[in-house]
Amino acid sequence: MRFVSFSLNNRLTIAPEHLVNNPSLIAVPFSKLPSFSQPPLNPSFHFDKNLQHILHGKSLLFDELPFEVEKIHEHYENGYLMYSPGIHKTKYGYACSRCGNEKSRWFASFSCFRCKSDSCVYCRNCIMMGRVSECTPLLSWTGPEVEWSKANNLLWYGQLSSGQQAASQRFVDGVEGEGELLVWAVCGAGKTEVLFKGIEKALKLGLRVCIATPRTDVVLELAPRLKSVFPETLVASYYGGSDERDLPAQLVISTTHQLYRFKQAFNIMIVDEVDAFPYSYDKTLQHAVTQAVHPKHFTLYLSATPSNRMKRAAKQEVLPCVKISRRFHGHPLPVPKMVWSGEWRKRIAAKKLPAPFVMWVKKQAQSGRRAMIFVSSVSMLDTVTDIIKKHVSVIVDRVHAEDPKRKEKVEQFRQEKIQLLITTTILERGVTVPFLDVAVLGADHDVFSESALVQIAGRAGRSKDDHDGQVLFFHYGKSLSMVRAVKHIKHMNREDVT
Amino acid sequence: MSYCLNCHQSYMETWSWQAFLGLGIVPLLCQDCEGRLELIKGEICRICGRAFSLFPEQYRQGDCCFDCIRWEEDPTWNGVLQQNRSLYVYNDFLKEVIAKLKYRGDAEIVKAFYPVAKTSFRKISRNGLVIPIPLSEERHYKRGFNQAELLARGFSSQPALLLKRKTHEEKQSKKTREERLVQKENPFQVIDAEKLQGQNVLLVDDVYTTGSTLRYAAKVLLEAGAKQVSSITLAR
């Protein structure tokens, strides 16, 4: 789409080319428009409630709104909606207004059929959310705010452990004000329940709440849970491929990536697994969180393995922190066993598996217990799966981050339709399956950081009927990360309940 | 430091040198991504260019696959498409990459295939016209570009945009009753027939699936005066 600019009531205004029938006006890509001013709010205009609900607190492309361009532009003309450039030029290159990216290697250009420019610059960093280019403005709501319902009762009668209780109270106390809180909870400590009371209070105050997590699996697991404990609340989940993105929602469960779609939306922001890749690595995701929160907001960070920087901030009391060291069933975390298995890389390259691993996998198959087997790369996934299938007759499958059947496979695994699931590190967090053992094949590989290994170990023994899941690290020489991970877990087990 | 056009990981210059010495081209993908692409090589079907190693022996007759034999037996289609050659096997990885290009609109990714396209084209080209398979106006607008056209730029600096897809109205109005019943009307139209006269044409598309898209395009081109039509696709 191209835009034209013209003078109306002594003000320079703009419109999509096809809505103005005036061939003397020159149509240009959005980024090439002269500066124009926002039309004033017309209080007598009947705005579309649906559009308000979808756009309020967001920053979206035309393509993301299920409305005709005419209708959208009418809201612009009456001051209910704002257009701003998706990509703008900076001193050194370009910047993407949606994701904050300014690195030149994340920008590219193409000959654009929409704006007829030979080189329409677009952002590759946030392309999974739809392409932001020089000719696509970002749309945001400037009309009246949505009034959220205050009837938001929590329907949950569970018991909190004393550790959970303390953390829950700190959150409840913080909700009304502004500030931050780090909840440092060991894997399996039951951190979701810790959030319930605080969320209830916020919702009842008419505040908007978001839980952001790096992984889609966690969104898929959390959303139904929160819907069931907050039956009166409008809850929506946001992830790549979600169909709830057009629903009005006071409580949003979102992947960190999807936060790019929001703008000044949330009063309460809960950031799950702050230390997790890609969150801690990616500055633009940090930008996403900053953009998505309301100027007045409270942020809660959840982590089992906070970064050194966060730990230091907590120690110096710059960052308020509450620890939950014990799992809610009171049992310690399973300590990983290290199993030397020779040159696993060479074995696998020769389409074989290390002998100790084969022994374990056969025993595991016989035991009837489920196991997750982690490997270091997607390319290894197929090979390892194929060889395992030759050794056992139970149902074996594999899954990786971009697997189109990922959702189904994880669900089948949960329902015990798959016994052995081979995966890359991507499922290490958030997937809760009772009666589960865990093995890492090639635990000394670089991709398995201390925090990744702690998280992986935390998959095992997650229900109170089975607190003794097995965790095995198959390796060819202990890595520093392995040693640290084991130390970390032992340390967590020694700490008292706060 | 170079960054992979697909996964954005940085990769070592040494890999690109090794690959350069081995393949004679500088890769724009990292070693992992490059490794997941499968170049089509070895024995292939003389017509459609699929690798014989990838499908059962019984579907092969001499140097042709059964699908092609069926096309060639049909008098309407006999000899319409001279031959097709595809660069890579359409495996899960390439499916992912093509989906990123088409459905996410990440146009840049196509450049990863330019180095191989340039060298393959040297083998196949016969000083003809390079024509990309067009998209419908609506889809073209939605995507912002035509991936076949971007790909064609890897084969030629000046692809000839001589084909278009008929609009819905054009299809309906020109269809005879009989055609409407059998749904067999050619979806393509030639834009400038003059430029085609006596020319060899190389059609470009992203994927060869059944071969019917390319054959429909080839047919209108031949009818409009092209001498012969071959095709090249990224995936098969």
Ligand SMILES: [Zn+2]
């Ligand atoms: Zn961006």
Ligand SMILES: [Zn+2]
């Ligand atoms: Zn454009």
Ligand SMILES: [Zn+2]
């Ligand atoms: Zn790569």
Ligand SMILES: [Zn+2]
């Ligand atoms: Zn064939």
